[in-house]
Amino acid sequence: MDKLKGIFSALLVAFDKDGNIDEKGIRETVRHNIDNMKVDGLYVGGSTGENFMLTTEDKKRIFDIAMDEAKGQIAMIAQVGALDLREAVELGKYATDLGYDALSAVTPFYYKFTFEEIKNYYNTITNETNNKMIVYSISLLTGVNMSVSQFAELFENKNIIGVKFTEGNFYLMERLRHAFPDKLIYSGFDEMLLSATVLNVDGAIGSTYNINGVNAKKIFTLAKEGKVDEARELQRQANDMIEAILGNGLFQTLKEILKCQGVDAGFCKEPLGKLPPEKVERAKEIYRNYL
Numbered sequence: 001m002d003k004l005k006g007i008f009s010a011l012l013v014a015f016d017k018d019g020n021i022d023e024k025g026i027r028e029t030v031r032h033n034i035d036n037m038k039v040d041g042l043y044v045g046g047s048t049g050e051n052f053m054l055t056t057e058d059k060k061r062i063f064d065i066a067m068d069e070a071k072g073q074i075a076m077i078a079q080v081g082a083l084d085l086r087e088a089v090e091l092g093k094y095a096t097d098l099g100y101d102a103l104s105a106v107t108p109f110y111y112k113f114t115f116e117e118i119k120n121y122y123n124t125i126t127n128e129t130n131n132k133m134i135v136y137s138i139s140l141l142t143g144v145n146m147s148v149s150q151f152a153e154l155f156e157n158k159n160i161i162g163v164k165f166t167e168g169n170f171y172l173m174e175r176l177r178h179a180f181p182d183k184l185i186y187s188g189f190d191e192m193l194l195s196a197t198v199l200n201v202d203g204a205i206g207s208t209y210n211i212n213g214v215n216a217k218k219i220f221t222l223a224k225e226g227k228v229d230e231a232r233e234l235q236r237q238a239n240d241m242i243e244a245i246l247g248n249g250l251f252q253t254l255k256e257i258l259k260c261q262g263v264d265a266g267f268c269k270e271p272l273g274k275l276p277p278e279k280v281e282r283a284k285e286i287y288r289n290y291l
Contacts, residue, residue, distance in 0.1 A: 001161065003075050004102060004184055005202045006040030007217045009033045009209040010048035012254055013062055014266030017274075021058055023065055025266040029210065030069040032263045037213025040203070041075030042066060043104065043164075045091075047141070048207040048251065050269050051079060056087055060094050067098045077205075081105030081136060085121055092129035102132040104164060109142035115150055126159040133159055134184065138166040148175050155183060164188050164205050165196075174199050190216070191242050194235040197223035207250065208242055211257045211291060241290035248282050249275055256283035257291065 011033070014025025033039050044066045045051045045059055054062075063078055070076055078095035080103050082088045092103050107113075108121050126133045135154060139145045146154075154160050165173055166188025177185055177200055187196030190206035197204075197220050209216045215234055222231035245253045251268050252275045258265035260283075267274060275283065 001184060004041065004077070004161075006075075007209055007213060007220055008041040008043045008075070008077065008186070008203060008205040009037065009039045009213055010043045010046045010205050010207050011066060012207070012210050012251065012258065012265060013049040014255070014264065015050075015269045017267055019267075019269045021061055021065075022264075022266040025264045026062065026065045027069045028263045029258065029265055030066055032258065032261065033210060033213060034070065034073055036261070037209060037211075038217060039074065039209055039213045040217075041077060041101075042070065043077045043079060043205045044100075045079035046104070046106075046136070046205070047138070048210075049079075050251065050272065053269050053271075056090065059091055063091075063095050063098055063100070067100065072099075075102075076100045077102045077104050077134060079104045079106065079136060080125065081107070083108060083110065085124060088121070088125050089128045092125050092131060096129045096131040100131070102134055102161065103129060104134040104136050106136040106138065107142050107144040107146075109144065113144070115146070115153075118144065118146075119153060122154055122160060123157055126157055131159070132161045133157075134161060134186070135163040136166070137163055138188065140166070148172070148179055151176060152179065155180060162186065162202070165201075168192070170195060170199065173201070177201070191235075191239050193219050193238070194223055194228070194231050197231070198228065207254060208238070208245070211254060211261060212238060212241065237290065241286065244286045244290070248279050248286065249273075253279070253283045253286065256280055257287045260284055260287040261291070 162184025
């Protein structure tokens with residue numbers, strides 16, 4: 001499982017002005033992550049990829065383009081979670097056939113699913129695909145909070161190998177690390193990378209690593225080496241940048257910054273809006289100030 005450890009960019013997906021997939025832009029973003037950001041892997045099809053606004057066929061096409069461009073150079077995780085379990089299985093089979101190293105799936109959301117229903121969802125995907133699974137826990141957006149004992153039930157399935165922990169509950173993170181030393185735990189909040197690494201997570205998956213992956217890897221490595229003061233200064237710098245980006249529009253600003261880095265990152269898909277000229281200029285200013 002060492003291949004699945006480290007810093008993973010949650011891949012940004014390029015769309016044209018009409019919301020169609022921009023294959024060239026996706027390929028450039030993948031190459032930028034590999035060649036310039038030096039990330040250890042890509043997490044394809046997550047929130048950052050605007051996944052929940054896409055058709056099944058668009059999701060497949062993105063999986064295909066990203067895998068083809070990566071050419072086996074880094075680890076690849078496909079987020080296949082969907083409210084329609086049949087779609088999640090279909091996407092899981094498709095990504096598995098493409099050669100993705102593992103699958104991930106967001107917990108079922110919107111409806112108040114019971115834990116037994118959630119467990120059945122994960123077991124069905126893993127049983128049907130015979131691939132490894134990383135649970136995607138993001139209660140802020142899904143409303144699903146799971147306890148250590150519930151994670152233990154999920155982990156009884158040997159193909160469920162870890163969790164993308166996009167939660168601010170660091171007590172729960174520590175309890176999970178203690179209880180499941182052999183499972184993969186990824187930090188999902190970029191602004192908390194240092195704090196999570198101190199708790200001995202195996203890696204991190206984040207949006208800003210598309211533009212700041214080199215520094216994220218430095219924070220992760222320094223913290224693992226116990227050089228917390230050096231890591232803390234880099235985390236402060238990263239958080240100054242993240243704060244500025246969030247104040248300007250997250251995904252749109254990341255794409256504008258990618259353009260400053262020489263990547264044709266396209267636009268966001270509606271109903272996400274386009275940045276007005278003043279915010280485009282602000283994105284360029286953020287790039288100049290922090291990168």
